[in-house]
Amino acid sequence: MAITRFYLFVNDLGTTVWRAAGKSLAEYARCPADLDGMAAFETLVAQYPDAHWHLLFDLLEEDYRIETIPHANPRDRRLMVERRLQQLYRESGYRSYAFQGREAEGRRDHRVLFTALTNPTPLDRWVMPLMQAGARIAAIHSVALLTSRYAIGAKAIPHKALIVSRQTGSGLRQTYIADGALRFSRLTTIDDDSLEALSDSLISEAARARQFLASLRALERNEAMQVVMLCSTEACAQLRARCPDSELIHYHFLDLVQVAHALGSVSDPGVAMAEPMWLRLIAKRAPPNQYATPAQRKPYLAWQIGRGLFVGGTLLLLGGLLAGAYLWQDSQALDRSISALDQRTATAEATYAANQADIKEGELSPTGMKHVVQSYRQLVEEWPALADGLSPITEIVNRYPMLDLDALVWMISSQPSAMPAGLLGATSSAPLPAAAPMPVEGAAAPPTGRYLIIGIRGQLIGYQLRYREALAIVDEIAQALQVRPDATVEKLQLPIDTRPEGTVDLGSTTGTASAGAPFTLKLTLPLNPSPAPQEETAL
Known part of the structure; x- marks a missing residue:
């Protein structure tokens, strides 16, 4: 209104x-x-x-007086002004004062204008x-x-x-x-x-x-x-x-x-x-x-306080409603997450119950023993020990302080030519060559079966223009990675492209932006197959 x-x-x-x-x-x-x-x-x-x-x-x-008062802290100055105003215009309730600055010389007292309706x-x-x-x-x-x-x-x-x-x-x-x-x-x-x-x-x-x-x-x-x-x-x-x-x-x-x-x-x-x-x-x-006077303004000041309380209460109510709506949406999202988790738990429990054999305590049938052996073999094949492949890499990093690893990825595959996705998708200091990989001399041909494939991409810091030394160090690293006779090390990228069909891009700035000589190696380790389970015999 x-x-x-x-x-x-x-x-x-x-x-x-x-x-x-x-x-x-x-x-x-x-x-x-x-x-x-x-x-x-x-x-x-x-x-x-x-x-x-x-x-x-x-x-x-309407009377006006200009007087000076000594400089003091705000509280004392206000008390002095009010006391002087009371002395000057004792019989009038309509009185006021205003500060007009300070004197330029002497004690620099305050100039005060006293006014009143006499x-x-x-x-x-x-x-x-x-x-x-x-x-x-x-x-x-x-x-x-x-x-x-x-x-x-x-x-x-x-x-x-x-x-x-x-x-x-x-x-x-x-x-x-x-x-x-x-x-x-x-x-x-x-x-x-x-x-x-x-x-x-x-x-x-x-x-x-x-x-x-x-x-x-x-x-x-x-x-x-x-x-x-x-x-x-x-x-x-x-x-x-x-x-x-x-x-x-x-x-x-x-x-x-x-x-x-x-x-x-x-x-x-x-x-x-x-x-x-x-x-x-x-x-x-x-x-x-x-x-x-304060008595004359009392109804107006009361109205101002009431309006302030109303506005404050309205803002507080709106804030509460907004906070409640946010918490309600958060609780709804939490309920949906709990429902999805419950469904996943129920599905997992049902799968576990379906795959679990109904065996009493102390009893195990030949079929159950076969299932256990097959499960164990599957675990051995899918979760091989990586110590044989990763331990030499740790020794090489400690042996060559100029070596800076950019990526180390591995995978299990039945194809020795498979390439770890992280090795191909990551950005290296130089592009990977399109030609077939170059195997290390004297390396054995990879056998068939399941393979642990480890991809190594790094740089030789400070060797970006020392290609002969960088190639020699990469060869040493490749020889050191051949920890087993059946291991295969492939050089996917060298500090300089030495292939006869390679090209030199004079307009490329990739090499100048690199902090070292880049290289990429691929280590392939055959996994020892588990012994085939024997045929079930009648007891």
């Missing part, structure tokens, strides 16, 4: 109510400071009990009905403090200038700013709304402000004061003609539409009053509270 927001502009003559509709802000009602206006305002407050209220005032009796009656007239109805007061702002906070954002405004704005029902608000810090502010009422009266008042008030600032030594004796007047487009040209510059006062007239755009706000063309710009600035940028 959308939140209803009202923005009040309070002056000594009454209040103007503005209502937010989406991103726009429009005037909603005007309530004069009399009994009828108060009654109409109380009716409006009762009509919208859940609305949020933002107040902006421009009143005469006569709270014009503001209490509208705040009390809100508090009695339990309305949510978000913040209370001052035109002078907003000017000092945000006017520096407009590049057309000098860093040291007397900014003059005109608000409905209040008069001319004059705020002097030096490097973004407020030095003084005053409000002058105007009885006549004509441009002649406005220009005359502007000239006279600028002269008084110049004299006052010179007495405070905020301006040098011969320094010109910059006066910036915020007004409508039509009034800019007319006021420029009526307010000529002097040696000590220079006038600048800025269009409210352009200033509002520079500050991130909006002002309607042709509007001469500045309060719409300030109200829209509050609605868009939500500046921090300046004057509302």
